[in-house]
Amino acid sequence: MTHGEADYDVIVVGAGIGGIYAVHRFARQGLSVLGIEGASGVGGVWYHNRYPGARVDVDSIDYCYYFSTQIWQQWRWTERFAAQPEILAYLDFVADSFGVKQRFVFGTWVTSAQWRGDTVRYHVTTSTGLSVSCRFLVMATGQLSAARRPEFPGLERFRGEWVRTSHWPERGVGLDGRRIGIIGTGSSGVQAIPVLAQYAKHLHVFQRTANYVVPARTAPIGAAVQRGIAGQLGDERELLLATRGGTRIPVGARPLSHFSPAEQVAILERQWESGGQAMNSLFSDQSTNQESNDVVAEFVRRKVREIVRDPGLAETLCPSSYPIGTRRLCLDIGYYETFNRDNVTLIDLRCDPIAEITETGIRTQTAHHELDLIVFALGFRAFTGALDKIHIRNERGAAPTDGWARGPRTLLGLMTTGFPNLFLPTGPGSPSVLGNLFLQNEFLMDWIGDCIGYLDARGFTTIEPSEAAQDVWTAQVAEAASRLLRLRVDNYMVHVNADDKSRVFIPYTGGFDRYVRAARDTAARGYEGFVLS
Numbered sequence: 001m002t003h004g005e006a007d008y009d010v011i012v013v014g015a016g017i018g019g020i021y022a023v024h025r026f027a028r029q030g031l032s033v034l035g036i037e038g039a040s041g042v043g044g045v046w047y048h049n050r051y052p053g054a055r056v057d058v059d060s061i062d063y064c065y066y067f068s069t070q071i072w073q074q075w076r077w078t079e080r081f082a083a084q085p086e087i088l089a090y091l092d093f094v095a096d097s098f099g100v101k102q103r104f105v106f107g108t109w110v111t112s113a114q115w116r117g118d119t120v121r122y123h124v125t126t127s128t129g130l131s132v133s134c135r136f137l138v139m140a141t142g143q144l145s146a147a148r149r150p151e152f153p154g155l156e157r158f159r160g161e162w163v164r165t166s167h168w169p170e171r172g173v174g175l176d177g178r179r180i181g182i183i184g185t186g187s188s189g190v191q192a193i194p195v196l197a198q199y200a201k202h203l204h205v206f207q208r209t210a211n212y213v214v215p216a217r218t219a220p221i222g223a224a225v226q227r228g229i230a231g232q233l234g235d236e237r238e239l240l241l242a243t244r245g246g247t248r249i250p251v252g253a254r255p256l257s258h259f260s261p262a263e264q265v266a267i268l269e270r271q272w273e274s275g276g277q278a279m280n281s282l283f284s285d286q287s288t289n290q291e292s293n294d295v296v297a298e299f300v301r302r303k304v305r306e307i308v309r310d311p312g313l314a315e316t317l318c319p320s321s322y323p324i325g326t327r328r329l330c331l332d333i334g335y336y337e338t339f340n341r342d343n344v345t346l347i348d349l350r351c352d353p354i355a356e357i358t359e360t361g362i363r364t365q366t367a368h369h370e371l372d373l374i375v376f377a378l379g380f381r382a383f384t385g386a387l388d389k390i391h392i393r394n395e396r397g398a399a400p401t402d403g404w405a406r407g408p409r410t411l412l413g414l415m416t417t418g419f420p421n422l423f424l425p426t427g428p429g430s431p432s433v434l435g436n437l438f439l440q441n442e443f444l445m446d447w448i449g450d451c452i453g454y455l456d457a458r459g460f461t462t463i464e465p466s467e468a469a470q471d472v473w474t475a476q477v478a479e480a481a482s483r484l485l486r487l488r489v490d491n492y493m494v495h496v497n498a499d500d501k502s503r504v505f506i507p508y509t510g511g512f513d514r515y516v517r518a519a520r521d522t523a524a525r526g527y528e529g530f531v532l533s
């Protein structure tokens, strides 16, 4: 397809899970749509994060599209927790099945988007000189797509190779027989470390925070299960939309105190054996009650001490600086076992911080570690990073995040006041990274498509949240998180106000089910809370 026409109904930025479905959905509805993606292919997170060991941490049969029976009949997941190449192949397959790629320009970064009231359009410019405009701008740029840059003194001097897990080179990276250092032990680091250790001559793991890691227990999944879902896809989708996280992960209905100590241990042991994220939701009060949380956390620490043979090493690996589940729980395949290998060294950065990177390795305060390759697994400028990289402006010259100094302000995490026709699906104030992002993106792109249909049918040209409705939703987001232990823990989901150190939890924690109901009710009441003009 040539992109001769400069004006579109909708421009979708990003070709991840959200962007792929958005472009398909809006085109199917008869809108003219252009997708713009900076990378050279579809996949988003699963395109960029090709590091060894990368895989999904919720079940593959939950973490996939539910809009097409055809896809369910033609695609078979091989594993309970699919690895990155399989997810990328799936996204490629879906995009090809619906002719999505032809509607995208790749290798093109959106650099600015200016709203103009006289044209009632966003005028969009890109890194390649493409200049286009649209009535509706949909930012499917993801919440975890702007990676942190490594900022260590001396990095420019390093004569070896360095890479980021978040932008693992497509050409691959030689690992065999090399002295490798990895900085970061969050979800990506935990997945990469066991694989790097298999290839490295020696692996040096630089740990700042010990995180909770529980077994994934990935396993083949049978065709029958998948055929069963495909046979009643609409019902299965509605069932998922009515859960707290948009997944089949079981959620305990009773508090820890309901069970005797022996029963508690039996429940925890069963979960350790079956694997997966349910360790976070065994007891109804473990996310709000410190004592209940302590029991689950201590159970995991006991497992670490059982697995890791060197008691000192085990203590360094034992997570103790935050309650379990208040940061993303990491799933592993042999993480703690890796530290029993002779070719793996753990450096505890709390006691021995990095002083500098040298020409030949990393110098901590007490030692120099000779390295051929440094892997940075440092995380992302979450939620606003990708948005802020783009010069999005309204007619007053303001950016969407300008008014967010005391935390994000949105209605349903979808739109922000002052920015007509700008959609931020899965943005701050939506369940976002706490909910199944396939289902959530699908639901929200349907919501946006229906909304555009509603406006067009009634002759409205713009929509944006009213200030009052945005205030109410922002207050509801805060209220939902107010009792959670995780509000007290510093991590990328918590915004800490600079002046009084008060805290704002960024995603909506009231549950995916409640969120879906709120979004549906709003639409059913003629987009109540939004100003249509």
Ligand SMILES: Cc1cc2nc3c(=O)[nH]c(=O)nc-3n(C[C@H](O)[C@H](O)[C@H](O)COP(=O)(O)OP(=O)(O)OC[C@H]3O[C@@H](n4cnc5c(N)ncnc54)[C@H](O)[C@@H]3O)c2cc1C
Pocket (backbone or CB within 6 Å): 013, 014, 015, 016, 017, 018, 019, 036, 037, 038, 039, 043, 044, 045, 046, 047, 049, 055, 056, 057, 058, 063, 108, 109, 110, 111, 140, 141, 142, 143, 144, 145, 188, 386, 389, 390, 426, 433, 435, 436, 437, 438, 441
């Ligand atoms: C390493 C990693 C592992 C994850 N694992 C899980 C998991 O196991 N389970 C889970 O539920 N979630 C997981 N997530 C969360 C993940 O973000 C979502 O599940 C999902 O992939 C998000 O899809 P998306 O389409 O919303 O955004 P993304 O996949 O982030 O796609 C956004 C796209 O926008 C593009 N883009 C950004 N800015 C611009 C611009 N200015 N111009 C053009 N293009 C632009 C990016 O290049 C990217 O391709 C993981 C995230 C990461 C980083």
